[in-house]
Amino acid sequence: MSTLEQLANPSLVASTLGIVALGVALNHWSKRTGLRPNEPVLLPGGLPLVGHAFEYTRDPSALYARVRDFARDLQPISVTMMGQRIYVIMKPQDISTVWKTKELSFDAIVEWGLNTIFTMSPDAVQRLHLDAEDGTGSMYVNSHTFFRDHLAPGRPLELITSGFVEYMMKDIEAFKQKLREVPGGKLQVDLMHWIRQRVGIPSTNAMAGEGLLQYDEGILDAVAQFDKDMFRLSSGLPKWINKGAHDNVRRLSDAFAHGLEGEKSIYWVEKRMKMMADRGISPRDQTTAMMSLWQALQANAIPMTFWMMYQLLRNPDTLQELMQEAKPSLDSNGNLVDIEYLSTKTPKLNAFYWEVLRYASGNTSVRQVLETVSIGGRTLYKGAMVMLPSRPYHMDPEIFGDDCDKFVPDRFLRDGKEPGKLNPGIRSVRAFGGGNTLCPGRHFATNEIFSAVVTIFNTFDISLVDPSQSVCPRTDGSTVSTLPPNKVVLADIKLKEGK
Numbered sequence: 346m347s348t349l350e351q352l353a354n355p356s357l358v359a360s361t362l363g364i365v366a367l368g369v370a371l372n373h374w375s376k377r378t379g380l381r382p383n384e385p386v387l388l389p390g391g392l393p394l395v396g397h398a399f400e401y402t403r404d405p406s407a408l409y410a411r412v413r414d415f416a417r418d419l420q421p422i423s424v425t426m427m428g429q430r431i432y433v434i435m436k437p438q439d440i441s442t443v444w445k446t447k448e449l450s451f452d453a454i455v456e457w458g459l460n461t462i463f464t465m466s467p468d469a470v471q472r473l474h475l476d477a478e479d480g481t482g483s484m485y486v487n488s489h490t491f492f493r494d495h496l497a498p499g500r501p502l503e504l505i506t507s508g509f510v511e512y513m514m515k516d517i518e519a520f521k522q523k524l525r526e527v528p529g530g531k532l533q534v535d536l537m538h539w540i541r542q543r544v545g546i547p548s549t550n551a552m553a554g555e556g557l558l559q560y561d562e563g564i565l566d567a568v569a570q571f572d573k574d575m576f577r578l579s580s581g582l583p584k585w586i587n588k589g590a591h592d593n594v595r596r597l598s599d600a601f602a603h604g605l606e607g608e609k610s611i612y613w614v615e616k617r618m619k620m621m622a623d624r625g626i627s628p629r630d631q632t633t634a635m636m637s638l639w640q641a642l643q644a645n646a647i648p649m650t651f652w653m654m655y656q657l658l659r660n661p662d663t664l665q666e667l668m669q670e671a672k673p674s675l676d677s678n679g680n681l682v683d684i685e686y687l688s689t690k691t692p693k694l695n696a697f698y699w700e701v702l703r704y705a706s707g708n709t710s711v712r713q714v715l716e717t718v719s720i721g722g723r724t725l726y727k728g729a730m731v732m733l734p735s736r737p738y739h740m741d742p743e744i745f746g747d748d749c750d751k752f753v754p755d756r757f758l759r760d761g762k763e764p765g766k767l768n769p770g771i772r773s774v775r776a777f778g779g780g781n782t783l784c785p786g787r788h789f790a791t792n793e794i795f796s797a798v799v800t801i802f803n804t805f806d807i808s809l810v811d812p813s814q815s816v817c818p819r820t821d822g823s824t825v826s827t828l829p830p831n832k833v834v835l836a837d838i839k840l841k842e843g844k
């Protein structure tokens with residue numbers, strides 16, 4: 346097996362958005378091994394040619410932990426993958442500087458991903474740079490403000506949230522009916538798969554209209570597979586080597602080409618497609634670009650909802666307490682009527698949610714160095730990549746306490762005065778990134794996760810099939826974002842009395 350084939354082996358696939366760095370590395374092979382003046386110190390232990398690539402693909406979290414231990418004062422550290430230099434930045438002040446530094450480009454990464462991973466044509470990827478008659482300029486540059494504005498609290502957020510809740514209630518009704526029809530009124534489910542349907546169906550319909558799932562009802566499973574295939578896809582290897590992964594992307598892209606109708610989707614999908622049409626981008630490429638946005642919509646919200654529900658099932662007293670706290674958001678029939686109440690007036694639910702975000706986030710922001718710059722007293726050279734992994738930060742005992750590797754439901758409620766039991770506050774959690782790429786979907790994500798969790802627990806009695814099973818985030822597998830569970834979790838579901 347060649348090195349590239351070994352790297353493409355599914356058992357070696359990497360596990361965060363930082364996978365993109367490796368993908369870019371594989372596509373920009375170079376032989377540089379020596380350090381340049383004042384370049385961040387190289388992490389020892391890299392292999393000839395491949396550098397730290399195997400270690401990274403085996404377990405990115407373990408590599409980051411090694412980087413953190415080696416750096417000690419958290420200075421930037423170099424790793425190499427297939428000859429590509431990658432700087433790992435960990436110090437909070439340096440991360441803030443990276444987010445503000447225009448020489449460190451996010452757009453270059455997006456451009457590469459749209460073509461290599463999502464299969465948008467090279468012509469369309471270039472056309473996104475063009476201006477149109479409306480004077481909105483490059484679609485890479487305007488995307489940050491576009492999504493921030495169209496997902497902002499106020500009318501835009503209300504619109505997508507109400508669409509989600511409406512579809513969620515329909516879906517819950519359909520599932521209630523299904524339960525009524527099964528013998529014993531009880532079903533055993535793979536909890537992650539079940540949640541993928543409960544959150545994915547309404548969010549897909551709210552964003553893209555009903556046509557997508559009508560065209561292909563399997564797209565939610567296909568996007569879960571897509572997340573697992575991310576490394577294979579980002580490797581840029583010939584399509585025949587990764588045929589299954591490419592066929593799956595094709596399936597998703599076909600569903601978008603045939604099932605997405607601009608005028609039946611949320612207004613900003615149509616608007617974005619019109620902006621692309623104005624730049625001469627073909628309908629197929631327009632729908633492919635929308636597919637990449639839909640993937641961002643699904644990739645984190647679904648596993649985060651899983652972790653919320655799983656941890657609540659593991660902590661029944663907290664579940665009762667949080668449901669009690671959420672009660673004013675429901676009407677006398679138990680229907681969710683006040684979502685704003687959930688996001689703004691429930692300190693315990695919010696604290697629990699931010700602990701879930703901290704505990705399960707596997708996000709790694711990636712940037713490309715467009716011009717040589719100085720960060721954290723070190724010189725970052727043009728052409729290299731920069732990685733900002735959230736996990737080593739979220740697992741830092743000096744910031745979050747000695748129990749940082751555990752899920753602690755009330756971490757962000759405790760007084761933080763007891764030695765080793767710190768509480769740096771929810772603002773210290775970095776699951777949504779930062780700077781001008783700070784996740785614009787975070788308000789909607791919070792609304793959908795809270796409304797799904799409260800409605801589900803208010804409607805169904807759910808119990809873990811094996812309450813003694815210990816499940817934690819899988820750090821050695823493949824995902825693009827939030828870490829999935831390391832085991833399949835089975836749950837029994839039945840209707841609550843009176844529902």
Ligand code: HEM
Pocket residue numbers: 451488489492496641642643645646649708709710711776777778779781782783784785786787789790827
């Ligand atoms: C709990 C759920 C979510 C998490 C943890 C999350 C996380 C993130 C992170 C870390 C980034 C920054 C990437 C970087 O700087 O490298 C990001 C960007 C983004 N997210 Fe989210 N996200 C979530 C939900 C959503 C949802 C529901 C949507 C869509 C409605 C969305 C749309 C986006 C978009 C469009 C960007 C790119 C922003 C830009 O380029 O300026 N996200 N997300």
